[in-house]
Amino acid sequence: xxxxxxxxxxxxxxxxxAETGLFRLDTRSARPKYYCLMMFPYPSGELHxxxxxxxxxxDALARFKxxxxxxxxxxxxxxxxxxxxxxxxxxxxxxxxxxTRDNIxxxxxxxxxxxxxxxxxxxxxxxxxxxxxxxxxxxxxxYHAGLAYRKAASVNWCPSCKTVxxxxxxxxxxCERCCTPIEERYLEQWFLKITEFxxxxxxxxxxxxxxxxxxxxxxxxxxxxxxxxxxxxxxxGTDRSLQCFTTRPDTIYGATFMVVSPEHxxxxxxxxxxxxxxxxxxxxxxxIADKRSGKARTEPxxxxxxxxxxxxxxxxxxxxxxxxxxxxxxxxxxxxxxxxPAHDQRDFEFAQRYHLQIREVIRPADGSSTLPQAAYVGExxxxxxxPFNGLDxxxxxxxxxxxxxxxxxxxxxxxxxLRDWLVSRQRYWGAxxxxxxxxxxGVVPVDEKDLPVLLPEVVDFRPRGDGKSPxxxxxxxxxxxxxxxxxxxxxxxxxxxxFVDSSWYxxxxxxxxxxxxxxxGELVNRWLPVDQYVGGVEHxxxxxxxxxxxxxxxxxxxLVGFSxxxxxxxxxxxxxxxxxxxxxxKGNVVSPDTLISRLGADTMRLYILxxxxxxxxxxxxxxxxxxxHRFLNRVWRLFCEHNDVIDQSVTGAIKYDTxxxxxxxxxxxTHWTIDRMLADIADNFHFNTAISAAMxxxxxxxxxxxxxxxxxxxxxxxxxxxxxxxxxxxxxxMTPHFSEELWRRMGHTGSIFDERxxxxxxCYVTRETFDLVIQINSKIRARVCVxxxxxxxxxxxxxxxxxxxxxxxxxxxxxxxxxxxxKLVNIVVR
RNA sequence: GCCGGAGUGGUGAAACUGGUAGACGCAGGGGACUCAAAAUCCCCCGGACCUCUGGUCCGUGUCGGUUCAAAUCCGACCUCCGGCACCA
Numbered sequence: 004x005x006x007x008x009x010x011x012x013x014x015x016x017x018x019x020x021a022e023t024g025l026f027r028l029d030t031r032s033a034r035p036k037y038y039c040l041m042m043f044p045y046p047s048g049e050l051h052x053x054x055x056x057x058x059x060x061x062d063a064l065a066r067f068k069x070x071x072x073x074x075x076x077x078x079x080x081x082x083x084x085x086x087x088x089x090x091x092x093x094x095x096x097x098x099x100x101x102x103t104r105d106n107i108x109x110x111x112x113x114x115x116x117x118x119x120x121x122x123x124x125x126x127x128x129x130x131x132x133x134x135x136x137x138x139x140x141x142x143x144x145x146y147h148a149g150l151a152y153r154k155a156a157s158v159n160w161c162p163s164c165k166t167v168x169x170x171x172x173x174x175x176x177x178c179e180r181c182c183t184p185i186e187e188r189y190l191e192q193w194f195l196k197i198t199e200f201x202x203x204x205x206x207x208x209x210x211x212x213x214x215x216x217x218x219x220x221x222x223x224x225x226x227x228x229x230x231x232x233x234x235x236x237x238x239x240g241t242d243r244s245l246q247c248f249t250t251r252p253d254t255i256y257g258a259t260f261m262v263v264s265p266e267h268x269x270x271x272x273x274x275x276x277x278x279x280x281x282x283x284x285x286x287x288x289x290x291i292a293d294k295r296s297g298k299a300r301t302e303p304x305x306x307x308x309x310x311x312x313x314x315x316x317x318x319x320x321x322x323x324x325x326x327x328x329x330x331x332x333x334x335x336x337x338x339x340x341x342x343x344p345a346h347d348q349r350d351f352e353f354a355q356r357y358h359l360q361i362r363e364v365i366r367p368a369d370g371s372s373t374l375p376q377a378a379y380v381g382e383x384x385x386x387x388x389x390p391f392n393g394l395d396x397x398x399x400x401x402x403x404x405x406x407x408x409x410x411x412x413x414x415x416x417x418x419x420x421l422r423d424w425l426v427s428r429q430r431y432w433g434a435x436x437x438x439x440x441x442x443x444x445g446v447v448p449v450d451e452k453d454l455p456v457l458l459p460e461v462v463d464f465r466p467r468g469d470g471k472s473p474x475x476x477x478x479x480x481x482x483x484x485x486x487x488x489x490x491x492x493x494x495x496x497x498x499x500x501x502f503v504d505s506s507w508y509x510x511x512x513x514x515x516x517x518x519x520x521x522x523x524g525e526l527v528n529r530w531l532p533v534d535q536y537v538g539g540v541e542h543x544x545x546x547x548x549x550x551x552x553x554x555x556x557x558x559x560x561x562l563v564g565f566s567x568x569x570x571x572x573x574x575x576x577x578x579x580x581x582x583x584x585x586x587x588x589k590g591n592v593v594s595p596d597t598l599i600s601r602l603g604a605d606t607m608r609l610y611i612l613x614x615x616x617x618x619x620x621x622x623x624x625x626x627x628x629x630x631x632h633r634f635l636n637r638v639w640r641l642f643c644e645h646n647d648v649i650d651q652s653v654t655g656a657i658k659y660d661t662x663x664x665x666x667x668x669x670x671x672x673t674h675w676t677i678d679r680m681l682a683d684i685a686d687n688f689h690f691n692t693a694i695s696a697a698m699x700x701x702x703x704x705x706x707x708x709x710x711x712x713x714x715x716x717x718x719x720x721x722x723x724x725x726x727x728x729x730x731x732x733x734x735x736x737m738t739p740h741f742s743e744e745l746w747r748r749m750g751h752t753g754s755i756f757d758e759r760x761x762x763x764x765x766c767y768v769t770r771e772t773f774d775l776v777i778q779i780n781s782k783i784r785a786r787v788c789v790x791x792x793x794x795x796x797x798x799x800x801x802x803x804x805x806x807x808x809x810x811x812x813x814x815x816x817x818x819x820x821x822x823x824x825x826k827l828v829n830i831v832v833r
Numbered sequence: 834g835c836c837g838g839a840g841u842g843g844u845g846a847a848a849c850u851g852g853u854a855g856a857c858g859c860a861g862g863g864g865a866c867u868c869a870a871a872a873u874c875c876c877c878c879g880g881a882c883c884u885c886u887g888g889u890c891c892g893u894g895u896c897g898g899u900u901c902a903a904a905u906c907c908g909a910c911c912u913c914c915g916g917c918a919c920c921a
Binding site: 006216217220221223224225227229231247248249250251262304305328329330331332334335336337339340341342343347348349350352418419420540543544613614615616619620621622624626627628629630631633634636637640682686691692694695696697698699702774776778780781783786818819820821823826827829830831 | 835839902915916921
């Protein structure tokens, strides 16, 4: 039997879509807007079917929305700067620019082969000067707003990539790219003050109702805000004091010692006064070395050392010993803590190890304290705390905080886990940071009108390992006149983290070629927030947090009218094979090219969408792909055998009353399918169940068409034509070439994507009859076919008078009869 | 350790606010067509049992509970996956 000529059809329609600009946006359209955005990819080379899934889900969604009547913005671009391009370029000895350009061409070709369509007139490429000019502009704006600053900081250094990494790029103490253990270095770096927006970033998460709950949770945990008190402890015998932060000021009377981080500046000063100076220094050096080697991360211990010094507990007036221990982190709070062993498990373990005093100051009302086996960290009644005795600990938090403030030795404050964003990279392939270092004026920003600061093409871009960017070797690039005094100065030779590039690209799509502004404020305000953002969960924290930050900044500057960029977020699952994520390095990739030449792009699309709900991971199965191909062939054959009937020119209105029973069944099945497929896709992009509904309809149509000869224009013919018409339109987002071709062969002249989705008629979405389930004591005992909508009382009577029910009930009397209309009757007997 | 998510046939998965568990596929078994194969079409396909054109019982990770009725709700636990992890 004839197979449909997928190769020929697909090439034909791909050419037509490109020529007619299927998804070309008309910004002046009166139709409601829909901004459907895919996370723009890193141009890493050839894509496998695992990558393909992302784009196919997005494309199916875009086509669906178009057919729902929206004016669609579906752009695509390239996150083209970054480490992998450079690493690969070094390996293959070609320029990163060429490598990137070649990959982009390959990937574009693949999108076309898959039938994935974008408005390519809006393509943006982050490594092009016309784009990164505005990334630099963004940096300058941040700088002028005081949100970009330079700080000598202990940074994560990857000895293999020879660059600094952001905290976010360090996974388990290793580089996220090459898994080399991270070293710590102390360098001058550029930071963006994301912490300035920490509260907004946290609070506005509540408004993101259409984001996956887990992404919201991950962001919330990442920011991790805690309210507390920063307080001052005088160091005995000196005129200095230690600042520490606590969320539990209510436990102050239980603070029997203090602990400072090995990196705390006070450690050296205190050590200098100690007779054990050498011993202390050696131990502290060891702590720091362990931390840098990542050892401390894997085996947390409550090791520490007494510093031969005491502080005064400002509430009890007691002298309490000061220890140094690596469990206190320099990066959080003040790098020093008041230790309350009775009510903090870490302090408890430390106190046990060094036999320090453990004083209970909170007693739970129900006697549930875990002391003396473990710290009691819950709420309770304040004891052993002078004037605060008898208070509830929750109230005591406020009372003690107020007391500190009243005495001027503490203040209420907020701490975040979120750190400022380190954005400078000692790498070549990125947007140069538009700053100049002048011996007389200091750090001077480049003038906006002098942007872009062009990345020089010819540079020995291999990394050096001396903490400097390859750009530092380019004398021509480096030396520049100071924008302020005109004297000889040097450019900053670092480039920006690529997450800066990707934090604003979705604004650029509205005016991709504007060379006088980064984005068109008016268009952006009309088209954003993005209606649907689609991408992988791996960006749940980094990219999405940075993009939110930058939009909040632009909002604060009055440059955009919204403060959240993405109204709705969808994170799709991965494609696995043999139980693990499909990837080149695992050697389990399936090439889309071979699959397409054998079975066609529509089959690949259909399979990918059918094999599971899009938010979940799917396991690739070559055999199941065949099943999808068979389905398309069946539909094709159905058309070929009945094309005279299905031809659009023979249509006529269907009069339901004149239909035969089998025609009514098919007619209703069609309405049911329309209803279900539209709901499944609209609801959560559940293409998998939508496709199974399409298969059901196709099965019904096939058996309908086999029972009798069908004449064009007859009731049977009109009903079949109606069903086919609906099926083809409903399938179009999933199998676009296939649907376009059949649509054309039905006699239509335009594109199916200029059509609307069929709409269900509520009176026909249910079946005319249904099988009433009759249960006795919740066990199914009989089924009876009855008309839909039969009244509850009638259903009750049907059930009770059923022959089999009577037999089974015998002389027993129903105690209760539960009737669920259009479903079942449950007769309860005891 | 804390915070999320998930456990359903041989397999991918369905099951809308509790109401027929396993739709729709894949694999498998049997048959038709064919010299044969491919393709296509038809039938069977969770388990156990019985007096086998039918019927009974069991079955959605485990154990309890609520309910006429639980994959679905509640409680405890087990396993897997993801995120965070000495955050004061």
